[in-house]
Amino acid sequence: MIKPNTPPLVVIMGVSGCGKSSLATRLAKHFDYRFLEADDFHCEQAKKRIQQNLPLTEEIRESWINRITVFLCQNLQPPTVLAYPGLRREHRQRLRELGYHSIFILLHGDKDLISQRMNSRDGHVLPSSVLTSQFSALQLPENEPDIFTLDLQQSPETLTTTSIALLNQAFAL
Ligand SMILES: Nc1ncnc2c1ncn2[C@@H]1O[C@H](COP(=O)(O)OP(=O)(O)OP(=O)(O)O)[C@@H](O)[C@H]1O
Numbered sequence: 001m002i003k004p005n006t007p008p009l010v011v012i013m014g015v016s017g018c019g020k021s022s023l024a025t026r027l028a029k030h031f032d033y034r035f036l037e038a039d040d041f042h043c044e045q046a047k048k049r050i051q052q053n054l055p056l057t058e059e060i061r062e063s064w065i066n067r068i069t070v071f072l073c074q075n076l077q078p079p080t081v082l083a084y085p086g087l088r089r090e091h092r093q094r095l096r097e098l099g100y101h102s103i104f105i106l107l108h109g110d111k112d113l114i115s116q117r118m119n120s121r122d123g124h125v126l127p128s129s130v131l132t133s134q135f136s137a138l139q140l141p142e143n144e145p146d147i148f149t150l151d152l153q154q155s156p157e158t159l160t161t162t163s164i165a166l167l168n169q170a171f172a173l
């Protein structure tokens with residue numbers, strides 16, 4: 001049950017290209033929640049590294065989550081769906097401590113399938129080193145009962161329907 005003055009925060013998480021933005025926009029539309037894309041909070045240095053297919057440093061990830069949490073604290077009221085990789089446990093914990101009722105959905109699955117999808121999206125080949133480094137940076141849920149893991153190989157429609165049911169139950173909407 002959502003507590004009064006505790007807006008829902010739904011975090012769609014997972015490695016680059018797992019389908020976060022796709023699912024998050026569908027959920028935001030369904031629930032009429034604010035949609036936030038974590039990529040919009042990147043600093044210039046991060047953008048350059050992403051363009052060059054270089055992994056983010058831990059320092060960059062730290063300043064990135066700082067900007068996101070400051071924004072969420074300063075704009076607390078609206079219920080929100082956030083597309084954010086959340087690869088580090090510590091950064092997920094930061095999101096739990098903001099005064100929202102947070103629930104996480106992790107899109108997880110096969111690296112090769114993500115490669116295929118990304119390559120057909122961008123029209124150019126994504127080096128496999130990028131995804132390899134994303135999978136090694138991902139700290140899988142451990143004692144985090146507020147994270148639901150869904151297999152990314154499912155269709156967008158199935159992922160959306162399953163997520164809506166999970167969220168209805170979690171928030172008792
Ligand atoms: N369930 C799905 N089935 C098939 N294709 C999908 C699915 N979800 C997303 N895609 C496709 O995979 C690609 C990556 O999806 P999306 O941009 O949503 O991922 P992302 O995790 O937000 O990526 P990034 O980390 O780069 O922002 C897109 O081309 C999208 O249309």
Ligand SMILES: O=C(O)[C@H](O)[C@@H](O)[C@H](O)[C@H](O)CO
Nearest residue numbers: 015016039050056061085087
């Ligand atoms: O490594 C991470 O912490 C993130 O996954 C980023 O590197 C994403 O790749 C970037 O936001 C582009 O989507």
